[in-house]
Amino acid sequence: MKGPPLPAEIIAILSAFAPVMRVTTWLKAEILLIGAFLCQGPRRISSILRVLGKSNERRFEKYHRVLNRDKGSCALCAKILLGLWVALLPADFPIIIAVDETLERRKGKMIKAKGCYRDAVRSTERRVVKCFGLKWICMALIIPLPWNERPWALPFLTVLAPSKAANERRNREQRTVVDWTVVMLRLVSRWLRKSWILVGDGAYACIELGHHCRKHGVTLISILRRDVNLYEFPEPPRPGKRGRKSTKGKPIAKLKDMAKDAGQNWTESGITGYGGKKKSIKYLTGVNLWYKAGEVPLPVRWVLVIDPDNPERPEAFFSTDTEMSPEQIVEHFVLRWNIEVTFEKSRAHMGIETQRQWSDKAIGRTTPVLMGLYSLACVIAKEMSQTMKLNAEVTAWYNKEGQATFSDVIAFVRRSIWAAKFFLNSKSTDKSIKLPRQELDFLINQLVMAA
Structure with missing residues (x-):
């Protein structure tokens, strides 16, 4: 059981995950990981074995057992992957983690955790499209990378959220996204054992989640409804006054009314928008208590923003860190959009939604592994880019302006693996390279083979 020769950088990074599982399991898992990088199209075990030249492996079922039977912890792998990236964060860049849910479209009676959900990709403001599938909640670290001006969201922890019907069939308590x-x-x-920032969309704008964040030293940043109930802080109780102390003061005006009030003292400022582009905005801000019946009031700094280019659609954001500046709140929330790019690229290049497992354990492992491979490819590319140049592939119809995309990253990793396999013994000064007929036939077969 032996995989292809690998560059030293890939061996060093993959070896960090070896202690998570038994030696025999790791030898199989390492082969699957390398094959998943080399595959183009569906990431199935059969496709991986074929691309590695193991089509005649008699005991091919042992590779399926890595996902549906062998012991291993996805949580420990997520911890290691997060540690690799946190160590590479610039000293002046905060730990920002984006959270969002994504839908993996799946059908079949054997897919027990599936449900019927709104498909955010296919739906529009006027038309809602629903489909069956699995809901995954993903956390991704926001990190700047040398080959792109836009910070990337690299997933490290992905959790399956079974549908309500699935939990009822198993007599399990239903858990919401929050x-x-x-x-x-x-x-x-x-x-981490240190402070960090959690950024999410409107689904995570929750008082309960905000209290949990404050309890664990985490700052929550999210979008805020413009009709939310905000109150002043309560005045100190008068000496000798009896009864329960007030938990909130007087209500302030609704944010939607403030946005229409031309007499408000708007502040003009510049922020760094999506893709590193500078943008001018106008905003109002304040520190108040966010209250909802049955919940303990949550102190937040709110920011009401108007884009001069689109003044008809004001937006509101909040942070549980009341000392954070309004510009920082808006800029950190803008970074959340990078996780949407990650979901799209992982479907296009890492084979999300192409797996066909029916086993509950295999279903629960495959998507988190593929999401982790997206990040792992970037870790490998960042280490190898110190000694080799990562080029952005350009065409006459697509000028990337020197900004590499994930297609360039995965191609960079694939090329290094293929080069280590076929050109390991070739001299770097040779103008021509001779390949044995068997290896040449193998490469040609990989090009012409149907997915």
């Missing part, structure tokens, strides 16, 4: 996020929040806080 409930799962709290579990992930506690786990990541225990790993």
Whole structure:
């Protein structure tokens, strides 16, 4: 059981995950990881074995067991992957983690955790499209990379959220997206043991989640409804006054009304928008208590923003860190959009939604592994880019202006693996390279083979 020769950088990075599982399991898992990098199209075990030249492997079922039977911890792998990236963060860049859910379209009676959800990719403001699939909640670290001006969101922890019907069939308590996020929040806080920032869309604008974040030293940044109930802080109780102390003061005006009030003292400022582009905005800000019946009031700094290019659509954001500046709140929230790019690229290049497992354990492992491979490819590319140049592939119809994309990253990693296999013994000064007929036939077969 032996995989292809690998560059030293890939061996060093993959070896960090070896202690998570038994030696025999790791030898199989390492082969699957390398094959998953080399595959183009569906990431199935059969495709991986074929691309590695193991089509005649008699005991091919042992590779399926890595996902559906062998012991291993995805949580420990996520911890290691997060540690690799945190160590590479620039000293002046905060730890920002984006959280969002994505839908993996799956059908079949054997897919027990599936449900019917709104498909955010296919839906529009006027038309809602629903489909069956699996809901995954993903946390991704925001990190700047040398080959792109836009910071990337690199997933490290992905959790399956079974549907309500699936939990009822198994007599399990239903957990909402916020409930799962709290579990992930506690786990990541225990790993990092330092302050960090959690950024999410409107689904994570929750008072309960905000209190959990404050308890664990985490700053929550999200979008805020413009009709939310905000209150002043309560006045100190008068001496000798009896009864329960007030938890909130007087209500302030609704944010939607402030946006229409031309008499407000708007502040003009510049921020760094998506893709590193500078943008001018106008904003109002304040520190108040966010209150909802049945919840303990949550102190937040809110920011009401108007884009001069689109003044008809004001937006509101909040942070549980009341000392954070309004510009920082808006800039950190803008970084959340990078996780949407990650979801799209992982479908296009890492084979998300192409797997066909029916085993519950295999289903629960495959998508988190493929998401982790997206990040792992970037780790490998960053290490190898110190000694080799990562080129952005350009065409006459697509000028990337020197900004590499994930297609360039995965091609960079694939090329290094193929080069280590076929050109290891070739001299760097040779003008021509001779390949044995068997190896040449293998490469040609990989080009012409149907997915």
